[in-house]
Amino acid sequence: MSDFSKEQQLFRDIVSRFLKEVSPPEAVRELMVTEDGYDVSVWKRLCDEAGLAGTHIPEEFGGAGFGPIELGIVTEEMGRTLYCGPFFASAVMAGSALLLGGSDATKASLLPQIAAGSLIAALVLDDVDDLGRLGHSVSVDAGGTLSGGAGLVVDAHIADVLIVVARGENGLELVSVAPDADGVGVTPVEVVDPTRKLSRVDFDGASCEKIGSLDDAAVEALWNHLSVALAHEMIGGAQHMLDSTVEYTKVRFQFGRPIGSFQALKHRCADLLMDLELARALTHHAARCLDSGEGEPYAASMAKAAAADAYVEAVKAGVQLRGGIGFTWEDDTHLWFKRAKGSEVFLGPPHVHRERMMTMIDKEGVDDIQRGEGGLVA
C-alpha cells in the first residue's frame, strides 16, 4: 500500500525529464510517418545515458536490476509522451520472455545486448488477444524448423533478432531466428496507431535456434508482466490526455466564458479523473504484486482492463471536449487517441482480461470483501 520510495520518485523525475526533452509531440509526428518509426540517436541516448533498456534486467545480465515497479515508471512516462522506439518490443516484451523462459546460456548471451540496446529484439506472439491461446499458428519441429505466421508483431521491421513463441512437440518453446534468414518474411502492416509499428511475420521452413521453453505458469507470468507494463503506459497516456484537455477547457472561450466553467464539461472531466485514479491505483498495485509475488493472481488483469477503459474514455473526451479542432490532423489529440485504441486491445482487450480474472476467481475465490458502508471514507 506504500507509495513510491524517494529513489523511485527521483527515478521517475529523471525519466520524465529525459522523455519530455527527446519525445515532444513534434518528434512523435516526425517519426510516426517514417518507415522505421524511431530515432536511432535518441534510442542510443536512452540506452547509454539513461540505461533504461535494462531497467528490469538483473545486474548479472547487464541490467539495472530493478523490478516491475521501476519498469512501470518507465513505461508510464513513455505513455505520457508517446515515446516512439523499440523499448516495449525489445526490452519489455522480448526481455521479459527471455527472463521467464530463456535458457541460462541464452539469457547470458542475449540479455546484456538487449539491456545495452545494441540488439533490438522483437517477440513474435501468434495471439495478442489471448496469450492463453499461444502456439496455434506458429510451430517448431524437433529439428528446429519453424512454420506458420503471426499477424501482429511489434517492431519486427527493425529487429535484429526475432524471439518466437512456437508450439513444439512438448509444449511451447522459445526460439530465436534472424529476421533476414531464409524462410522468414517480415511485412509491415498498415496500422491505426502509427506510433507503434506492427508487422506480419511468416515462417516457411526457417531454421531457428531453440533457446528455452514456456510452461503454463511462465505464459501466465509473461502475460501478467506485459499487461502491467502496458497498463502503466496507458495510465501515463490517460493522465496526459486529461491534463491537456482540462488545460484546453480553461483557455477556450464560448458564450463569453471559458468552456471549462460549464458543468457538462466539468462533470465529464471529474468522471475521467475518478476512472483514472482507480485505474492508476490498480496498476501500481499490480506492479507491487508482481514485485512481491503476493496479492490477487488477477491483479494484472484488473490493471489492464481498468487502464484500457480509463484511457479510451480519456481520449474520447479529449476529442469531444475540444470540439472540431479535436478532430483535426493538426491538433495532437489524435496521436494519443490512436495509441489508446491500439493499447486497448493489444495483449487482451478489457473483456478478455475480465474473463481471465473471473476464471481465476472460479478456481481460487475472491479476496475477502468487507461489507462496507460506503460514503464518506478517507
Place this chain on the structure above:
Amino acid sequence: MNDETIRETVGRWLDENWSPDRSLREWREILLEGGWAAPHYPEEYFGRGFTNEQAKVVAEVFKERGAVPAAQAGPRRLASETILACGNDDQKQRFLRPILTGEHSWCQLFSEPGSGSDLAGVSTRAELENGQWILNGQKVWNTSAHHADFGILLARTDWDVPKHQGMSYFLIDMRQEGVEVRPLRQMNGHQSFNEVFMTNAVVPAEDLVGGEGNGWHVATTTLSFERRGFVDRFSGEGYRGDRPGRIYDEYEAEVEEANEPYTWYPQRAGRVDLVVPRARETGAIKDPVIRQEIARLLCMHRGSTLALAGAEAKRKAGTTQIIPAGSIGKLAASVIARQASKVHTMIGGADTMRSGSQSAEDGVIAEILISVPAISIAGGTDEIQRNIISERVLGMPKGHRADKGPFREIKRNS
C-alpha cells in the same frame, strides 16, 4: 510519552479503577476525572493533550481490557469536536463533559427543505430578543433528533449581507416547547431521519458559537469532521467479549440506539461482498454477460479501496488535502453501489421482484435495490462532488453564480 509508557500508565490506571460492575454513568465520571475519556483533548478540557496516534494507543488498551470508553456513537462527536475547535471556554466547560459521559446525545440541524446542496442558503431565522435568540424555521435529514438532548444548528441572523456572511451557529436545547421532531420515512421504508420544526424556539445568547455572522466558518468545521467519518455508524463491538458485567448491557444499548438509523447503510453501498457468493449459489456465475459485469464491479471496488488507502497515506504525509480525495472516494462509492445494484439485479433476475423475509438473503437484496439511490445524494450529491473535483482538483473555472449580493434579494424556494 512513547507507546510503551502510555500502555503501562493506562494499564495501571485501569487496574485501579476499571470495574464492569459499575453503572455506565458512574464509570464515565471516573473516566473523566482520571483524564482518560478523551486523551487527545487539551488538559484543561478533560484531556491530556495527546496526539491522535497516542490516543489510538489508549483506545487499544481499553479495548484489550474490555474497558468501556467515553460516549462516541451517533452525531455527538460532531458537536464535541466543533465546540472544542470553535467554542469559547464557557461552552467547552458546560457541553463537553455530558457529551463524553453519554448523558447528552446530540443531533445535527443543518439541511433545510429549501437548502440542500446549497447549504449556505439556510433560511431558518434567528432573532435576538431580550438577550436570547428566538428561532423559527424547519430543518430536515436530522439523524437521531427524536432522542437528542441538544442540536448543532445553522440559522440566518442577518439577511442584508451576502449569504455566507449572514449565518450564525447555535447549540439548541431540543427539550423545549418550541421544537417539534417528526420522523421522516424514506423510499426504502426506514425512518432514519427526522424533520425538526422550530416555532419561537429559544437559545440563550451564550450558546451562539464562534461569534455572530461566523456560522458558515463553524459549520464547515463540523462538515470536515463529518467527512472524516465522525458521524458514521460506530462499532461498539469488541469490548464485552465473553466478560460478565452490567455495564456492557448499558453500553451496548447506548451504541445500539445510536446505530439504529444505520442498519441499511451497508445495503446503500451495494453489498459488493454478496455478489460472488450469490452468483455462485444461483449459477449466474456461468453467464458470460454477468461475469463481465461482476469483474467490472470487482475492479472498481478494489481500485477504490487502493486509491483511498493511497490518498490516506498522502494525507498523513501532509501532501494532499482531504476534501478532494474524499470527493473522489465518495463519487467512486456511488458508482460502485450502482454497479453492484445492477449486478444483483442481473443475478436475481425476475426473482428480484420479491421483497421481505421470503426473498433472497432474507430481504437484503431487495433492500439493496431500493437503498442504493441514497448513496449518491447523502453527504453531498454526486453532482456536487463532481463540482468539487473539477474545481478544486482539476482547477477548472467556477461557473456563473446567481446568488451574489444581499441574501434578501436572492431567488430562493418559497
